[in-house]
Amino acid sequence: xxxxxxxxxxxxxxxxxxxxxxxxxxxxxxxxxxxxxxxxxxxxxxxxxxxxxxxxxxxxxxxxxxxxxxxxxxxxxxxxxxxxxxxxxxxxxxxxxxxxxxxxxxxxxxxxxxxxxxxxxxxxxxxxxxxxxxxxxxxxxxxxxxxxxxxxxxxxxxxxxxxxxxxxxxxxxxxxxxxxxxxxxxxxxxxxxxxxxxxxxxxxxxxxxxxxxxxxxxxxxxxxxxxxxxxxxxxxxxxxxxxxxxxxxxxxxxxxxxxxxxxxxxxxxxxxxxxxxxxxxxxxxxxxxxxxxxxxxxxx
Amino acid sequence: xxxxxxxxxxxxxxxxxxxxxxxxxxxxxxxxxxxxxxxxxxxxxxxxxxxxxxxxxxxxxxxxxxxxxxxxxxxxxxxxxxxxxxxxxxxxxxxxxxxxxxxxxxxxxxxxxxxxxxxxxxxxxxxxxxxxxxxxxxxxxxxxxxxxxxxxxxxxxxxxxxxxxxxxxxxxxxxxxxxxxxxxxxxxxxxxxxxxxxxxxxxxxxxxxxxxxxxxxxxxxxxxxxxxxxxxxxxxxxxxxxxxxxxxxxxxxxxxxxxxxxxxxxxxx
Numbered sequence: 001x002x003x004x005x006x007x008x009x010x011x012x013x014x015x016x017x018x019x020x021x022x023x024x025x026x027x028x029x030x031x032x033x034x035x036x037x038x039x040x041x042x043x044x045x046x047x048x049x050x051x052x053x054x055x056x057x058x059x060x061x062x063x064x065x066x067x068x069x070x071x072x073x074x075x076x077x078x079x080x081x082x083x084x085x086x087x088x089x090x091x092x093x094x095x096x097x098x099x100x101x102x103x104x105x106x107x108x109x110x111x112x113x114x115x116x117x118x119x120x121x122x123x124x125x126x127x128x129x130x131x132x133x134x135x136x137x138x139x140x141x142x143x144x145x146x147x148x149x150x151x152x153x154x155x156x157x158x159x160x161x162x163x164x165x166x167x168x169x170x171x172x173x174x175x176x177x178x179x180x181x182x183x184x185x186x187x188x189x190x191x192x193x194x195x196x197x198x199x200x201x202x203x204x205x206x207x208x209x210x211x212x213x214x215x216x217x218x219x220x221x222x223x224x225x226x227x228x229x230x231x232x233x234x235x236x237x238x239x240x241x242x243x244x245x246x247x248x249x250x251x252x253x254x255x256x257x258x259x260x261x262x263x264x265x266x267x268x269x270x271x272x273x274x275x276x277x278x279x280x281x282x283x284x285x286x287x288x289x290x291x292x293x294x295x296x297x298x299x300x
Numbered sequence: 301x302x303x304x305x306x307x308x309x310x311x312x313x314x315x316x317x318x319x320x321x322x323x324x325x326x327x328x329x330x331x332x333x334x335x336x337x338x339x340x341x342x343x344x345x346x347x348x349x350x351x352x353x354x355x356x357x358x359x360x361x362x363x364x365x366x367x368x369x370x371x372x373x374x375x376x377x378x379x380x381x382x383x384x385x386x387x388x389x390x391x392x393x394x395x396x397x398x399x400x401x402x403x404x405x406x407x408x409x410x411x412x413x414x415x416x417x418x419x420x421x422x423x424x425x426x427x428x429x430x431x432x433x434x435x436x437x438x439x440x441x442x443x444x445x446x447x448x449x450x451x452x453x454x455x456x457x458x459x460x461x462x463x464x465x466x467x468x469x470x471x472x473x474x475x476x477x478x479x480x481x482x483x484x485x486x487x488x489x490x491x492x493x494x495x496x497x498x499x500x501x502x503x504x505x506x507x508x509x510x511x512x513x514x515x516x517x518x519x520x521x522x523x524x525x526x527x528x529x530x531x532x533x534x535x536x537x538x539x540x541x542x543x544x545x546x547x548x549x550x551x552x553x554x555x556x557x558x559x560x561x562x563x564x565x566x567x568x569x
Contacts, residue, residue, distance in 0.1 A: 045568065046568065048568075049566070049567075049568025050568070052389075052392070052393040052568070053392060053393065053395075054389060054392055054393065054566065054567045054568035055566045055567070055568035056564065056566055071392075071398065071563070071567075072397070072398065072563060074392065074395045074396070074397065075395055076395065077393060077394060077395035078394065078395035080393070080394075080395070082393045084389060084393065084568075086386075088385065088386040088387045088388075088389045088390050089385070089387060089390070090312060090382070090385075090387050090390075091385055092315060092316060092317055093312075093315060097315075101308055101311065101312065102390055102394070104304050104307060104308050105301070105304055105305075105308070105391070105394050105395075105396065106394075146390065150394075
């Protein structure tokens with residue numbers, strides 16, 4: 001039986017008159033990497049803040065590792081590691097001291113483990129330097145180390161590759177996958193959709209405070225609407241004609257090409273030929289998380 | 301969990317640069333005042349004002365206002381500095397109960413507050429002795445009542461409690477070290493002095509202001525000076541026990557308000 005690691009039920013947060021999170025229901029399972037996506041201002045950080053007991057929900061419930069979590073009941077978070085936004089740390093202490101300080105909250109974390117986790121994030125050589133002097137990427141690594149030092153069962157990572165170079169990003173992706181392979185559940189919130197597509201098993205997409213898509217990545221991509229790129233001599237004329245084609249949901253200009261969503265390429269080809277427009281090129285766009293993301297967040 | 305939190309807060313505070321700057325400022329201010337005062341006495345070719353005991357009493361009176369500065373800085377280092385850099389999230393996202401965190405901070409504030417008072421007393425003793433040696437060639441400790449020192453330390457510390465609690469409350473409300481420390485300093489040095497002037501209009505309230513309560517405790521510190529006459533305490537002066545209790549109540553009330561506010565705050569983002 002697969003355990004539920006995180007479940008939110010009608011989770012809502014209202015700030016004044018603004019509903020930042022609106023009846024969000026998400027479920028993440030043990031051992032998986034769960035992606036949490038959404039445009040800026042969608043309510044991701046607020047949702048994560050409520051999950052981590054930092055923000056009081058207006059309504060709804062959060063269960064983490066089978067226990068209810070509120071800002072005044074955070075017992076379940078002992079087995080959770082988190083990197084929320086820009087990493088939090090004590091700036092006048094070294095990386096080692098920061099990790100050591102946080103490790104004191106968990107019995108059984110020794111100096112060996114601190115060394116291990118700093119090596120894992122690539123900070124062995126700079127462990128004794130003050131974190132205030134670190135680059136953005138190095139600070140991110142410190143945050144990651146602090147989130148992982150106590151071997152949590154569930155890790156929440158918000159933009160963990162922020163500030164890292166491509167090699168660093170790849171290391172973090174590999175780290176996330178290895179965490180999952182070793183039984184640690186991961187919730188990954190990221191704007192880098194390519195990264196999410198490579199790493200995540202399931203995702204939820206948030207837009208304007210609401211979940212607009214949720215499920216296994218492959219299932220969502222397979223179920224997404226067909227998208228075709230067609231190159232024509234006079235895109236404006238072709239766009240006008242295609243917009244009246246039944247089933248077409250969106251026609252977007254892209255230079256000399258049109259991106260048509262909603263119908264397959266044979267129907268488009270037939271329509272254009274009927275109107276004496278001969279396309280120079282017509283290709284089916286491969287389903288991508290980016291296309292899905294743009295699709296669900298623009299229509300919702 | 302609580303003891304581990306205490307060890308974390310203590311270590312963080314010991315390593316904070318602002319604490320050491322505050323200690324340096326304390327010693328510097330005391331040294332400046334004491335040495336300047338003794339130099340002035342020496343320059344007028346008079347023998348030392350008194351022995352160690354009397355001069356220590358004089359120096360303690362200066363500490364009553366320097367102390368507010370020190371308490372405010374100390375408490376804001378502990379209570380306020382991890383709001384701007386969001387390191388407060390480090391503890392809360394690891395399942396540390398908010399009440400536990402606040403209590404650990406209060407105890408840390410009390411510990412370091414006491415440490416500051418002990419440091420001040422030590423600094424005053426050393427500086428007064430040193431200045432006597434420099435300016436008068438000898439140190440006369442015959443009028444110093446050593447047995448009265450420990451109770452004096454505790455009285456001064458107890459008198460600091462309202463200011464420590466106020467800084468904690470301002471830190472929780474404002475989430476700003478500057479506002480927390482600055483607010484307490486302004487209250488202690490300006491507002492309270494103005495409020496005391498309303499003694500005629502609101503005597504029942506004014507006598508319970510922290511400065512007035514601390515003043516009650518200070519009367520008994522005269523015993524540091526061995527030659528001080530046996531105190532015929534004015535009947536209008538509040539009994540020491542009552543002042544101690546009132547200070548304790550103020551501390552508890554301010555701390556309870558801090559806890560309620562802290563428990564309800566949104567600390568995300």
